Structure formats: C-alpha cells, structure tokens
Amino acid sequence: MKQLVLALRAEIKVGFAKTVRYPVQTLTSVLVLYLLFVGVFYGSRSIAGVVNTPSADFARSATEAIAGYLLWFFALIAIDSMSQNISEEAQTGTLEQFYLAGWSFPLMLFLRFLSSILTSLVMLIPLLLLLSLSTGVALELRFVDTLPVVGLTILGLCGFGYLLGAVTLLFKRIGNAMTLVQFGLLFLCLPPVEQFSGPLKLIALTLPLTQGVKLLRRVLAPGSEIIGAGDFLLLILNSAAYLLVGIAVFRWAERLARDRGLLGQY
Amino acid sequence: METAISVHKLRKEFRGRGKSIVAVDDIDFTLRRGEILGFLGPNGAGKTTTIKMLCGLVKPTSGSLLIGGIDPAANPRKAMRKLGAVLEGSRNTYWRLTVDENLEYFAYSRGRVSSDFRHRRDRLLTTLGLAEKRTELVQKLSRGMQQKVALGCALIPDPEILLLDEPTLGLDLQSSQAIQQEIKRLADQEGKSILLTTHQMEIAHALSTHVAIMNRGRIVVQDKVKNLLDVFSLGMYTIRVYGWLPAEERTWLEARWGAELDHDESGTTLRVPLTDARQLYLIIEILERHKLLISNIQRLEPNLGEIYLKLIEEGPVEATRFGA
Ligand SMILES: Nc1ncnc2c1ncn2[C@@H]1O[C@H](COP(=O)(O)OP(=O)(O)OP(=O)(O)O)[C@@H](O)[C@H]1O
Ligand SMILES: [Mg+2]
Numbered sequence: 192m193k194q195l196v197l198a199l200r201a202e203i204k205v206g207f208a209k210t211v212r213y214p215v216q217t218l219t220s221v222l223v224l225y226l227l228f229v230g231v232f233y234g235s236r237s238i239a240g241v242v243n244t245p246s247a248d249f250a251r252s253a254t255e256a257i258a259g260y261l262l263w264f265f266a267l268i269a270i271d272s273m274s275q276n277i278s279e280e281a282q283t284g285t286l287e288q289f290y291l292a293g294w295s296f297p298l299m300l301f302l303r304f305l306s307s308i309l310t311s312l313v314m315l316i317p318l319l320l321l322l323s324l325s326t327g328v329a330l331e332l333r334f335v336d337t338l339p340v341v342g343l344t345i346l347g348l349c350g351f352g353y354l355l356g357a358v359t360l361l362f363k364r365i366g367n368a369m370t371l372v373q374f375g376l377l378f379l380c381l382p383p384v385e386q387f388s389g390p391l392k393l394i395a396l397t398l399p400l401t402q403g404v405k406l407l408r409r410v411l412a413p414g415s416e417i418i419g420a421g422d423f424l425l426l427i428l429n430s431a432a433y434l435l436v437g438i439a440v441f442r443w444a445e446r447l448a449r450d451r452g453l454l455g456q457y
Numbered sequence: 458m459e460t461a462i463s464v465h466k467l468r469k470e471f472r473g474r475g476k477s478i479v480a481v482d483d484i485d486f487t488l489r490r491g492e493i494l495g496f497l498g499p500n501g502a503g504k505t506t507t508i509k510m511l512c513g514l515v516k517p518t519s520g521s522l523l524i525g526g527i528d529p530a531a532n533p534r535k536a537m538r539k540l541g542a543v544l545e546g547s548r549n550t551y552w553r554l555t556v557d558e559n560l561e562y563f564a565y566s567r568g569r570v571s572s573d574f575r576h577r578r579d580r581l582l583t584t585l586g587l588a589e590k591r592t593e594l595v596q597k598l599s600r601g602m603q604q605k606v607a608l609g610c611a612l613i614p615d616p617e618i619l620l621l622d623e624p625t626l627g628l629d630l631q632s633s634q635a636i637q638q639e640i641k642r643l644a645d646q647e648g649k650s651i652l653l654t655t656h657q658m659e660i661a662h663a664l665s666t667h668v669a670i671m672n673r674g675r676i677v678v679q680d681k682v683k684n685l686l687d688v689f690s691l692g693m694y695t696i697r698v699y700g701w702l703p704a705e706e707r708t709w710l711e712a713r714w715g716a717e718l719d720h721d722e723s724g725t726t727l728r729v730p731l732t733d734a735r736q737l738y739l740i741i742e743i744l745e746r747h748k749l750l751i752s753n754i755q756r757l758e759p760n761l762g763e764i765y766l767k768l769i770e771e772g773p774v775e776a777t778r779f780g781a
Binding site for chain 1: 514516533536549550552554567610
C-alpha cells in the first residue's frame with residue numbers, strides 16, 4: 192500500500208512538472224477550452240435564436256452547459272491519460288518501462304488517470320473562473336452534493352478510458368480517432384439529453400457521461416432539487432458497468448498485446 | 458540466490474495472418490549471479506524477443522523462466538522488482554523531464570524509495586558522470602548522456618539483475634567506453650547479474666564472462682568466454698626460426714602435422730596447429746636437430762568475433778560439440 196502511494200506520488204509529481212514546465216502550453220489549453228465553450232454555447236443559442244440577456248432562463252442554461260462542460264473536461268483527461276498517452280509512450284519507447292514497474296497494468300493506468308485529474312485542477316480552476324465571469328453566472332459549487340456525482344462520473348469515465356486504452360494498445364496510432372471521440376462527446380453532452388431523439392438519444396443515454404451530466408445539472412442549477420435515490424442508483428450502475436466492462440476489455444487487450452508483442456515498439 | 462535467470466524450453470511463436478514466425482525456439486540458458494552473459498546473434502535471431510519475455514512484455518508460447526528463482530507469471534511484482542532493463546531502440550526515459558526527475562520517478566513508481574534515496578541518487582549521478590547535468594531536460598542531452606540516464610533509471614530501484622539490449626548502440630567511442638566501464642563495475646563490484654546483447658564483438662569480448670550465441674531462434678552455443686576461446690584457439694602456433702629446414706623434413710612436417718611453412722631470405726615461419734603442448738616440444742626438437750635458432754614462438758589467440766562468425770556460419774549441428 193505504501194508503495195502504491197509512492198507510485199501515485201511519482202505520477203502526480205511528473206504531471207505537475209510537465210504542467211509547470213510548459214506554461215504556455217497550459218495557458219493555451221485553458222484559452223482554447225474557454226473559447227470552445229463560448230463558441231459552442233453562444234453559437235448554439237444564436238442558432239436557436241435565443242437572446243443572451245441576463246435572465247433566470249439564461250443563468251439556468253449557462254449553468255447546465257457549464258456542468259456538462261465540466262464533466263466533458265474530465266472525459267478529455269480520461270481519453271488523454273489512458274489512451275493518447277499510451278500511444279505516445281509506445282511510440283517513444285517509455286511504455287515498456289511504465290509496464291516494468293510491475294503493478295498490474297490497469298492499476299498503473301488508474302494511478303496515472305488519478306494524477307492527471309489532480310494536476311488538471313491547475314487548468315480547471317482558472318477555466319471555471321473564466322466561464323463564471325464571462326457568463327455572469329455565480330457557480331455555487333456545493334461540494335457535498337457535487338462531489339459524489341462528479342466522483343462517480345469520473346469512475347465511469349475511467350472505465351470508458353480503459354475501453355479506449357484497450358483499442359490503443361492493439362492499434363497504437365489512433366490520434367485522429369480519439370480527437371473525433373472527444374468532440375463527439377462534447378456535442379452529445381452539452382445540450383440536455385432530453386432534447387435528442389431517436390438513435391442519437393440512445394447513444395447519448397449509453398454514454399458514461401449522460402447520467403452524471405444530468406444529475407450535476409440538477410445539483411448546480413439555481414434553486415436545485417434534491418436528487419432522488421433512483422437517479423443516484425442509475426449513476427452508480429452506469430459507472431460500475433463502465434468500470435467493470437472497461438477493466439475486463441482492457442485486460443483482454445493487454446493479454447492479446449503481450450501475446451502479439453505489441454507492448455512498446457515493434 | 459545462485460541463479461539470477463534460468464530459462465527452460467522457452468518458446469515464442471508470433472502468429473499473424475496465416476503465417477507464423479518462431480522467434481525463439483525452445484531455448485535453455487542460465488545467468489548466474491555476478492556474471493555478464495553476452496547474448497549474441499545476428500539480426501532477427503530472437504534476442505530482443507527473449508529479453509521481452511523476461512520482462513513480461515511478451516508472453517511466451519511455452520516453456521518456463523525464473524527470475525531470481527521466482528516465476529513472473531505467478532508473481533509478477535516480486536519478479537519485476539529484481540529486474541532493471543534498458544531496452545533496444547527505446548528512449549527508456551522521459552525526455553520532457555530532467556535527469557533528476559527521471560531518477561526520482563523511476564524510484565518512486567517502483568516503490569523503491571528508502572531513507573537514503575538522495576544519497577544513492579547522488580552517488581549514481583556521480584558514477585555515471587551525470588552530476589552536472591542533473592537539472593537538464595533529458596531531451597537536451599547528447600545521445601551518450603541520454604543512454605547513461607537510461608542506465609541510471611534502470612539502476613535507481615537497485616535491481617539485482619540487469620537486461621541491457623544493445624546499450625552502446627549508436628554511441629561514439631568515448632560514450633561507449635564509459636558505459637562499458639560502468640557495466641563491468643556493476644558486475645565486479647556490485648555483484649549484479651547482467652544480460653547484455655550487442656552486435657559489437659569487441660564489446661562482448663571485453664565485458665562478458667559467458668556467452669550464449671543465438672541464431673534463428675536457437676542457442677547455438679553457451680559457454681564461458683574463456684572455454685570458447687580455448688576450444689577455438691586449438692593451439693595454433695607460429696614459430697619463427699633463423700635458417701631453413703631440409704626438404705624432406707619440410708614435407709614430413711606438412712604431411713604429418715598439417716604445418717604451413719614459409720621461407721624468405723632470413724629464415725622460416727612455421728604455422729602449425731597443435732592439440733597438446735607436448736607436440737610443441739617435438740617440433741622444437743626437430744628444429745634443434747637442425748640447429749635452427751628460434752626467434753619467436755606465438756600462440757595465436759582467436760577473438761570472439763571470429764568464433765562467432767564461425768559458429769553462425771556452421772550452424773548449430775557442428776557447434777553442439779562445444780555446447781555447455
Ligand atoms: N511483435 C512481433 N510480431 C511478429 N514478429 C516479431 C515480433 N517481434 C519480433 N518478431 C520477429 O521475431 C524474430 C526475432 O526478432 P528479435 O527482435 O527478437 O531479433 P533480435 O535478435 O533482437 O534482432 P536484432 O539484432 O535485429 O535486434 C524476427 O524475425 C522478427 O521479425
Ligand atoms: Mg534486438
């Protein structure tokens with residue numbers, strides 16, 4: 192256990208070192224993420240022909256959009272740390288050393304994901320501030336209510352990350368596909384899921400994010416309602432399913448990769 | 458712990474689209490504590506695949522392997538803790554981090570941090586000649602320095618066994634020698650057991666205590682370097698004398714001993730293969746009978762490179778008689 196803490200510490204330290212070492216890159220990311228939100232949020236509103244004047248309605252939909260955006264941000268982290276990172280390391284030849292630490296591979300990836308979430312706070316906090324300032328919405332973060340929802344959703348995202356990680360182990364160069372996944376997710380989780388219909392709704396409903404986004408919106412919305420036990424249970428089920436399936440698929444991919452000699456360079 | 462690595466009937470078949478490649482074909486070998494085993498063989502012989510199986514990166518098709526007596530399939534963590542590796546053609550380190558950060562990362566991520574970590578790290582930096590570069594990004598270092606960092610990262614968790622896959626590849630003479638010295642020191646002074654692959658025979662010759670030569674997935678020969686050199690030296694002697702031998706003596710030496718004789722204006726050079734030292738005295742007797750003064754006797758030492766080529770060309774059948 193102590194060794195696991197040491198390993199987590201190592202990952203966090205490296206994560207921070209990279210974030211701080213390349214401040215321009217970090218700042219650019221924050222800016223890009225900010226502009227993306229502005230573009231998508233205001234863009235979709237102006238297409239729908241809604242007026243952007245301060246009102247209860249505006250505050251509500253801005254809060255909802257920010258809630259969706261926040262969880263999408265964590266999905267980005269999951270995709271980045273559990274898939275794109277593996278691909279990068281396989282190409283440069285550090286994946287082998289990562290693997291050689293001797294922990295189970297899914298556990299190592301979990302540590303990396305966890306440390307990425309923690310280091311990403313460096314970006315997330317200014318981003319939330321920017322969003323809050325520019326929309327004029329005062330976000331009440333009410334940690335007691337939000338943390339369980341965010342935490343559970345992150346676990347589900349972790350499972351989603353394992354799935355993508357499995358694909359990456361087997362196919363290595365998948366950078367473009369992952370970018371597509373990232374943006375696909377964004378468009379599926381910014382608007383409320385109730386607005387979709389047909390197959391799109393079905394897709395949206397099976398995503399690891401949907402239930403979390405729905406609940407987070409409720410928690411954060413002005414004059415929020417209490418979340419029912421049923422909804423909460425659904426979130427738990429959704430995340431647990433993603434996590435279990437993700438780990439199982441990842442383990443299978445790992446076995447296949449070891450059999451074919453795909454871990455690291457060849 | 459006597460044997461660091463023992464491998465028995467280890468096999469790897471890569472199956473893909475219809476065809477399958479037997480990369481490693483039922484090999485057996487051992488690496489004992491404190492030994493440096495030169496793991497040699499031409500491109501595609503299966504060296505890297507074997508090393509990857511030892512580190513768990515490639516799953517063996519069949520056979521068994523023990524790392525410090527532990528089966529990595531049953532207890533991967535315990536087995537991996539005994540291993541450090543510098544893999545072929547890989548960075549092995551994080552280029553976007555400094556030397557110090559890399560060392561720290563590899564120590565912590567393997568859970569190998571004791572109270573004297575700083576002390577050990579500093580000592581390692583000094584022995585590797587990296588002390589002045591410790592705060593530089595690995596990216597900015599020269600190829601030789603980067604390779605030293607990779608070695609350092611493999612060493613920082615203090616493994617008993619090192620797997621080094623072409624550690625001097627692409628290095629200039631100076632850097633290569635620095636790495637070689639370090640490898641030698643690790644085995645001699647720290648008792649590390651080292652498996653080393655290289656295509657540079659002088660390096661294998663200079664460092665290895667033992668060699669295993671692989672070709673097409675099989676181990677052609679495994680022995681002490683000294684034994685191989687002895688077997689292959691086969692007592693080839695050159696003897697230089699002042700003066701000349703009579704014709705009948707010359708033909709007799711050629712026919713009976715397989716000697717080659719060259720004469721020039723100042724004397725004769727005999728090249729004669731002898732299986733046993735007593736035969737040398739017989740030859741000397743003949744020379745004495747004819748009052749020929751010996752100016753020089755030399756035993757020709759073969760080098761590992763020549764032996765290697767011979768074994769690779771002749772293949773395993775011919776070579777099995779030297780097999781360990
Ligand atoms: N992942 C893989 N999939 C399919 N074939 C592979 C794989 N890895 C290695 N091989 C094949 O296995 C054989 C042995 O390769 P290996 O890399 O072990 O040789 P090597 O002795 O290290 O050669 P070199 O001296 O060139 O490094 C080669 O024919 C190679 O093409
Ligand atoms: Mg190789």
